[in-house]
Amino acid sequence: xRKLDLNEVSSIVSxxxxxxxxxxxxxxxxxxxxxxxxxxxxxxxxxxxxxEANNRLSEEKKIPLCQDTGQVLVFLEVGSKxxxxxxxEAAINHGVREGSKKGYLRNSVVTHPLNRINTGDxxxxxxxxxxxxxxxxxxTIVPKGGGSENVSLVKMLTPADGEEGxxxxxxxxxxxxxxxxxxxxxVGIGIGGNLEKSAMLAKEALLRDIDDQASNPYDRKLEExxxxxINNLGLGPMGLGGTTTALAVKVNSYPCHxxxxxxxxxxxxHAARHKSIII
Amino acid sequence: MKRIxxxxxxxxxxxxxxxxxxxxxxxxxxxxxxxxQRIINILDKGEKPPFDLNSTxxxxxxxxxxxxxxxxxxxxxxxxxxxPYALRLFQEGAKxxxxxxxxxxxxxxxxxxxxxxxxxxxxxIGALLSQxxxxxTLIAFPELGPEAIYRLEVEDFPxxxxxxSKGNDLFKDGINTYKx
Numbered sequence: 001x002r003k004l005d006l007n008e009v010s011s012i013v014s015x016x017x018x019x020x021x022x023x024x025x026x027x028x029x030x031x032x033x034x035x036x037x038x039x040x041x042x043x044x045x046x047x048x049x050x051x052e053a054n055n056r057l058s059e060e061k062k063i064p065l066c067q068d069t070g071q072v073l074v075f076l077e078v079g080s081k082x083x084x085x086x087x088x089e090a091a092i093n094h095g096v097r098e099g100s101k102k103g104y105l106r107n108s109v110v111t112h113p114l115n116r117i118n119t120g121d122x123x124x125x126x127x128x129x130x131x132x133x134x135x136x137x138x139x140t141i142v143p144k145g146g147g148s149e150n151v152s153l154v155k156m157l158t159p160a161d162g163e164e165g166x167x168x169x170x171x172x173x174x175x176x177x178x179x180x181x182x183x184x185x186x187v188g189i190g191i192g193g194n195l196e197k198s199a200m201l202a203k204e205a206l207l208r209d210i211d212d213q214a215s216n217p218y219d220r221k222l223e224e225x226x227x228x229x230i231n232n233l234g235l236g237p238m239g240l241g242g243t244t245t246a247l248a249v250k251v252n253s254y255p256c257h258x259x260x261x262x263x264x265x266x267x268x269x270h271a272a273r274h275k276s277i278i279i
Numbered sequence: 280m281k282r283i284x285x286x287x288x289x290x291x292x293x294x295x296x297x298x299x300x301x302x303x304x305x306x307x308x309x310x311x312x313x314x315x316q317r318i319i320n321i322l323d324k325g326e327k328p329p330f331d332l333n334s335t336x337x338x339x340x341x342x343x344x345x346x347x348x349x350x351x352x353x354x355x356x357x358x359x360x361x362x363p364y365a366l367r368l369f370q371e372g373a374k375x376x377x378x379x380x381x382x383x384x385x386x387x388x389x390x391x392x393x394x395x396x397x398x399x400x401x402x403x404i405g406a407l408l409s410q411x412x413x414x415x416t417l418i419a420f421p422e423l424g425p426e427a428i429y430r431l432e433v434e435d436f437p438x439x440x441x442x443x444s445k446g447n448d449l450f451k452d453g454i455n456t457y458k459x
Contacts, residue, residue, distance in 0.1 A: 040457060041456070041457055043300070046300065047401055047439075050404050050407060050437065053407060057406045057407055057410070058352075058406040061406065063352055063406040063409060064342050064351065064352040064405060065404075065405060065406055066352060066354050066404075067339065067340060067351060067405040067425075068340075068354075069342060104342060104345045104351055106340065106342040106352075107425070108340075116313070118424060146356075147379075147380075178450055179380040179381055179399070179402075179450060180359065180379070180380035180381070182379065232458060232459040233458055234453065234454040234455070234457035234458030235453075235454060236453055236454075236457055238399055238439075239454075240298075240439065240449050240453045241456050242453065243457055269402065269403055270403055271403040
């Protein structure tokens, strides 16, 4: 059995959060660089170049890439041999509070969707926990902004809708969103499971390595075909026209009910911020 | 790139066309959801708004400034959420807004009627945009924190004309040009 020190959890969360808001994964940066060369719209090219310049500046000067440092999402994966004393969610929130203060993040959380009073310290985080075999702990911090989250959705399609129905929903959703989620976007799609499982799948899809491919052949085919079809929409950077609308499409799937076809579409903007550590 | 000084004149607005990349210089005011609601409440009471609404309004809630910074990361928020408020502000002389994303048909109609202009600031380049802000002064609603109204002096602040006063729509045109 391994004892986990909750103080260590707080410090790690604080540190990862401050890093995540100023630096995007190298593979994603490469996709943006590559898109600058292939983007057909000169305005779109200019936009991508400014995005690239911003990413460099942010990493260098430790200024958050985007002012929307998000409501913090935390994925906690704990080994079954791990135990701790105390409230791990409180420890995580302490880390978010500290990291938000030290990193000069924006306090972007309100206590209730109707009263809309700012909580003043960027907490609470949203925490999803999973138990795995072993004695390791994996912490993933995802500061996700409101723009892209606001154009995401879950819909219960029917089996008859099939692949065509799925693609139609994805393309309509992205077209309707337009420039709001700051294209170029990354599209996370969850299919199967149930209402909330499909949403989880979509969010987890966004955290995959941008260069990987789904292992399931249906999912892989969808990822390739949808990326092309999305980029054929012509939305482009910031929705102002162009050939770079999406940098990647990631599809995660799960078995579902014989009568159901749940679909979740979680959009991620180009400031795709997340950091993980395994301790 | 066109360099333009704020406040924009009628001629400035008439001469701008969708797709123009503009560098704004001068004073702009920040306001988003909560501040707009408060401005409407003030106008409803027949009182004077906290700033001349015939100014450039930037939809932003900046991150806090670090020591030696004037403003933290300061990119635009999604404009369409402000559409209901914007229609009212047109009646009070507002013409120029900066944000991101497409807006409602009602907004576009009102923009043409009032000879206004809508700029896109690039979303997600908040660090870069913060460097173009030379001063920041609180004007109203400090309790709103990042959602308060601030007066910003900007230098070469890059924006893109997205709806112009002649009714052109860069979002629509862009998609039509590049869709396959």
